[in-house]
Amino acid sequence: MKHLFILLFTFNLCFSQSPYPQDYFRSPLDVTLVLSGSFAELRSNHFHSGLDIKTQQRTGLAVFAAAQGYVSRIKVSHYGYGKALYITHPNGYVTVYAHLEKFSPAIQKYVKDCQYQKETYEIELFPSPTELPISTNDLVAYSGNSGSSGGPHLHFEIRDNQERPINPMLFGLDVADNKSPVITDIYAYPKNRNSHIENSKSRKELRLIPLQNGDYTSEPVEAFGDIGFGIAGYDQQDLANNKNGISNIQAFYNGAKRYEMDFKRFSFSETRHLNRFIDFEIYKDKRTRVQKLFVETGNTLSMLKDVENDGYITVEDSTNSVYKVRLRDYKGNESWLSIPIKGRPSKEVLEAPEIKPNTYILANQSNELEKENIKVYFPKQTFYDNFHIDFNVRNDTLKLHRDIIPLNKTYTITYDIANYANDEKDKLFIASLYGYYQRPSYISTKRIGDKLSARTKSLGTFALTRDSVSPTIKPLNFQDGQWLSKLNELKVKIDDDLSGISNYRATINGKWILMEYEYKKNTLTYDFEDGISKSTENNLKLIVTDNVGNNTTFEATFYRK
Structure with a gap:
């Protein structure tokens, strides 16, 4: 019985330490994992929902299924994730592969058949569990730069059965990282008119002092009343210079924990509160994301833990205290910030009345x-x-x-x-x-x-x-009346300099053709392997419409054997 108790205790301890399967998911790429983006790092209006894995500054790397399952969703769009693949696994998790160049041959055929059937490039499909089964290590796609990607990489996610993204590193994926987080800015915030920092009732930037051991401190701060703090910083891995997000932030006041933000999992419905979590005004003015270590009305982020008094501290008269912040990355590297605080009541200062709109x-x-x-x-x-x-x-x-x-x-x-x-x-x-x-x-x-x-x-x-100006259309790799037998694809540049492109439609000999739109380069591409062009003489017709209805028609004849 004693041994059984020890066994059960050990099992429970291990489970509490790692509730996620460690050997279930493989890496989606056969290259050393180097990240350009980390999980839950702060992006414009949202938390990043996965890992951005570098693909050696090129597209076309083989992307493999992280585990057995079936393709449960495919989405192709001009923006956002671009070409994205979703695989549901028997253990209830879903892996996501985004910004792809193209899918594996079987999946590519499935998608193109549906695109031609519906005569649309942008499409969202939900295959049944038996239509596109997947085994571990199966080739499912090739890495790319589609959608709103800022450069070639693979966006990889793991979601639970409630569609909540979880840090893939929690499942055993490993990235070399021996660097501690870097702190760049620190601010102090009076909670109300009864509080002050350095005799000011407004937000105040504090001078950050790096220490030789890699930690940080600030000059002593005179304050009184309820005070909050905000911090900006980043993390880096060993093999990349990218400034990525922090994995965990904790704050302590005189040794007692007052606040924690743990970036392990979130839901898409709450990601809009990021702009409440950061100091939005500083971000708009300086492009710096200061993360508030206190909780204001409307900030209901599930990543918050152990928050006391909404993260504010109460500074009393004639006291000496210390506020500390610990920043950690996923590998456990950490940096500490210490802020010495002297309690002093506010001096009487006449403040100029603030002029406000009516x-x-x-x-x-x-x-x-x-x-x-x-x-x-x-x-x-x-x-x-x-x-x-x-x-x-x-x-x-x-x-x-x-x-x-x-x-x-x-x-x-x-x-x-x-x-x-x-x-x-x-x-x-x-x-x-x-x-x-x-x-x-x-x-x-x-x-x-x-x-x-x-x-x-x-x-x-x-x-x-x-907007009264129609879009422009320019062929890139052919001319009217040209023989194109040696070309694999047609390329056309389309552009609209005001309201923007709304839609386009292309046909060859009256039959709709699939042209992939790459908005970052303003190009449309048709692949001759689609087999629509079967005649020697072919008539291409392309109509492009902007967002207020101005349209341009382009026609050309080309020949192929």
Whole structure:
């Protein structure tokens, strides 16, 4: 009985240490694992849901099934994951392989048959468990750079049976890493008007002091009341210079744990709260993601653990205390930051009254703003906090604060275009203006009668914009009347410099052909192996339409034997 107890205790201990199978999933590539992106690192408006594995700066590496299962989902899109494959495994997990160049021959045929049947490049398929069975080590695809990828790599995920992404490193995948995380910035935040830091009631950047042992400290801070902190940093692996995300952050006050953020697993429904987790204003102004070590209203991230008093500390008069932060990467390398704090009441300082816009937004109710021909509707809980919003309209240009406020939901902008001539109305769209020169960027715009509306999740400056110029089409590797017997594919460049490409349709001798759209290069590619071109003389017709309906038709004749 004693030995049985020890055995059960050992089993439970091991299970608690690693609840994920360690030898079930193999690496999806037969190369040394080097990462360009780590799990749950902070990206624009979302946490990264997998590992970005480097593919030696090239496409076409063989991608293998990480374990036995079946292809349960295939998605091909211009943006996002590009060409992506989902494999469901008997143990309930799903592996995801994204930004692919192409699928293995059997899967590629399955996808192309469906694309030709539905006459569409973008497609989402859900094969049955018996249609595309997969064994461990099966070739399933080739690595690529499709979708919104910033360079050749394989995006690899492991999800549980609730579609929650989990750090694949927890399943035994190994990446060489002997480097400790790096801390780059530290900020202190008074919780309310009764608190201060260095006699200021506003956020304050602290001077970071690196120590010889690799840890950090700051100069002593005078503070009083409820105080929070925010930190920015990154991690690096041995074989790459990429600045990747931290795996775990813990904070302690006088030795007692007050906060933990553990980046092991999250759900896609909560990833939108990233902008509440970081200091959104600093990110927009400096492109630095400061992670708040305190929890504000609306931050319901499941990765938070052991949070006391919402992560704030209470600094009392005439006290000396220490706030410490520990940053860890997945391999257990860690860095410490120590902040000495002296408790001092605020000195009486007359603060200049803050000049605020007149319009006040209440976060817990819907808000509607209207001026001239523009109406803005914010649903309830679009924002996390109440605030004074800068709302101004001038000559069809809408100024809606600065884009420094994080949003929880999308809202609607509506323009009344009744005063425009009928021949102009079809060419109008709503654009956000960005950059120093305030260039227009198309927002998906709908028209009902004399009303144009668009939904967005960012504040900023918007304008009613007119696009009357049709897209351009240019053949890249052929000319009208040319013999193309030695070519494997047709390449065409398409472009639209204002509202952007909405759709395209290509035929050869009246039959629809599959042309793959690579928006990063503005190219369409047709593979002659598809077998549509069977005649000696072939007539190509391509129609490209932009987002307000302007279209261009290109026609050419080519010959093949």
